[in-house]
């Protein structure tokens with residue numbers, strides 16, 4: 001983390017596509033196409049700025065350890081971690097969706113604790129605890145919609161955007177937990193050390209978001 005350089009951890013997948021125009025507004029352009037090149041460290045037109053292409057769930061880890069100064073991560077991912085070295089700087093308003101409880105329409109669990117399958121164990125735990133409901137959590141890493149169909153769980157806690165995935169599997173949204181969008185995050189130490197450089201970048205990105 002040299003003092004005159006900036007490293008930004010970008011989530012691969014849907015966040016990356018929506019982040020590139022925001023970086024462009026700050027005159028940051030990757031030299032290689034992040035989609036087609038298999039590179040994970042991308043140089044940019046600004047020699048002191050590098051991008052890291054990471055898994056969406058890993059972006060906060062790189063920033064928390066200071067390996068990246070800045071990063072972009074979904075609020076869903078941020079709600080699952082203890083990011084003690086992080087600040088959330090900007091709500092980028094991209095990759096918008098909702099964290100929801102979903103299940104088979106008309107389903108009512110009988111005689112046992114509600115079984116909840118989810119990648120978002122911590123958010124689900126917190127949500128049901130606040131409702132005073134004791135649930136059994138089943139950790140999955142994807143394709144949550146399958147769980148109620150095959151009897152692994154009663155309901156799921158997952159992201160919903162268009163609702164197409166739920167509908168295609170005969171499921172319905174039941175309860176809204178949180179609105180989700182991606183956030184620009186910064187390592188707290190880097191924010192002090194590289195304050196001017198980061199503030200300038202944030203200003204350009206904030207303007208692009210506002211005009212967005």
Ligand code: ADP
Nearest residue numbers: 013014015056057074075076095096097159161
């Ligand atoms: P992953 O492989 O980890 O699921 P994604 O690219 O699918 O990576 O998701 C990255 C982030 O995009 C999530 O953390 C969430 O904030 C957001 N996201 C996920 N699914 C959707 C969706 N269907 N619509 C909009 N945003 C989404």
Ligand code: PRP
Nearest residue numbers: 142143158159160161162163164165166
């Ligand atoms: C996400 C999420 C839902 C779906 C919701 O999955 O986990 O399954 O999108 O979007 P919709 O309401 O518009 O259908 P994704 O496509 O990212 O698959 P994966 O994360 O399981 O690979």
Ligand code: MG
Nearest residue numbers: 013014056142
């Ligand atoms: Mg996904």
